[in-house]
Amino acid sequence: MKSFRTKKWLKGLMLAMLLIVGSTVFSASAKEVQAATAGFKTIDGKTYYIKSDGSKQKGWLTLGGYKYYFNTKTGVQVKGWMKVNGKYTYYFTKGKGVMATGWMTDSKGHKRYFNPKTGKLTTGWVNCSKGRKRYFTKGGGIMATGWLTNSKGQKRYFYKTSGYMATKWVKNKSKNISYYFATSTGYMYTGLKTIDQKNYYFKSNGVMAVSTSVTVNGITYSIAANGVATAKTTKPNVNVGNGNVEIYDTRNSRYYTMVKEYKSHPGIANGKTSDEALLAALCESEAGDQGKIGMEAVALCVLNRTIKSDKEFPSTIRGVIYENIGSSTTPQYSVVRNGALLKRLNGQFENRTLAYQAAREAMTIFNKHVTSGKARTLRGFKQKDFNYMYFMMTSYFWNQNLNFSKVKYETYKGHTFFVDWV
Incomplete structure (x- = not known):
């Protein structure tokens, strides 16, 4: 009778050990499966990032030195533009969805600049080195190039390659014409202006007048080939x-x-x-x-x-x-x-x-x-x-x-x- 009870006890012990070992093996296998499925996953044409615990990444993710963003509710990866408070703020590449930083040129040749640290789109005026300035449109952050007229009709010119705002003298060599832009505001000069203690006259389109004469406020000015305007006097002092x-x-x-x-x-x-x-x-x-x-x-x-x-x-x-x-x-x-x-x-x-x-x-x-x-x-x-x-x-x-x-x-x-x- 004692021998029978001993055998029964040994069988129970062996069964318990098998259950423990099986449970451990099953648990390890589940973790291996989850680990194997973690990372970027495309489901029904939408990209997600699956974390090691099997859940979806939401919000910001920094991985390998790059930043990504996933919808805070659905976990869908954001690609293209992302608005904040109704304004274009961030851009993520359409392929891998990496957050853009620094300079970016689109298919139309428009240049934009994204803050290297935050990734935010630059808009408005930007002070650059050596006192130079650039302007990025407030709506889409496009760097201004060429002529730009504000709501008051005042004109500025931005160099097409660098985007720097033109100041002081600018000469169009191919057309042999000159303009002058205010040092602080960049506004194009028109009318009679004094520059470096000399008078010049600029037409309504900003082109400096040369080799002619103009009358301003009743005073006639003779304009030389170099643009310098001298008032004509009719009577001596x-x-x-x-x-x-x-x-x-x-x-x-x-x-x-x-x-x-x-x-x-x-x-x-x-x-x-x-x-x-x-x-x-x-x-x-x-x-x-x-x-x-x-x-x-x-x-x-x-x-x-x-x-x-x-x-x-x-x-x-x-x-x-x-x-x-x-x-x-x-x-x-x-x-x-x-x-x-x-x-x-x-x-x-x-x-x-x-x-x-x-x-x-x-x-x-x-x-x-x-x-x-x-x-x-x-x-x-x-x-x-x-x-x-x-x-x-x-x-x-x-x-x-x-x-x-x-x-x-x-x-x-x-x-x-x-x-x-x-």
Whole structure:
């Protein structure tokens, strides 16, 4: 009886061992099968990535130094464009679905740039080395090449190979024509412009005029073969008492009396100092401590005087700045006499870059007003059309013999600006 029980116990033990071994073998075989099926799988034309546990990869996957993306709900691999918040953001190759980085050129020759680290599509303006710029369209991120016109009708040119925005002089050698593009904005020049203290005239299509003559604001300019424009004068300047000199204003058809500094300050009488340089020197002399807007406001006051309908002031910037007051020898602006303007005409600016920027922007605002009637808006001022022609320190303003109930004025920092004496 004991022998029978012992045999039965041994059979039970052997059966248990077989079950354990079989279970272990089965478990190992299942893992081997799952491992063998892990990786990229195409099912019904859609690609998935199966993980080692048999589940589908969802979201981002980095594998072998490349990045992939799988739909967070279905696990389907994304190929082609992927939008984020409705905007094209990432691109994955149509073959293997690898996330694009760096430069990519499509079948139409359009170039795009994807951030090397994040893979995000570049749009808008990009600052490059050596102060150069590129522009990528906001919708599709295509690098701009050739001519590009913005919503305001302003034109820029981007080199077709590099995509860099054109600045300064650009010559089309095959057609022997030249253009000029603003250094900071890249806008194509049109009309009469001062560049490096010389006048040039650019046609409506931006081409520099050569070997001809043009009339701008009543003044006729003779244009040489190199494009330099020289104003024609019909009457000579006349020296008068106290060192003053009378100059003939062609546009206004009358003489104006200039103070003696008109002759002694460098580049004024002979025209070598450009309007931009003179305006930059004046606005920093008068408002260098009031920021770019304060300097722009001063510059606009000078410019506005040149178009006063009753011709009270000369039609030129230098004429306005150096005109004397009445029959005295006192200039319109004290900085003409106290040395502040001369200092800057000799190159001693506090912030040359900002002063020139203020002068350029004021001239742009003014020229648009003259050519198209656009309001002279200036940030920081309530006046919708900045038509002020006078300014002075606020403390002096309130001591003037003015009818303050009628005079239209506005104060910005240390200066008060007003339209006319009332």
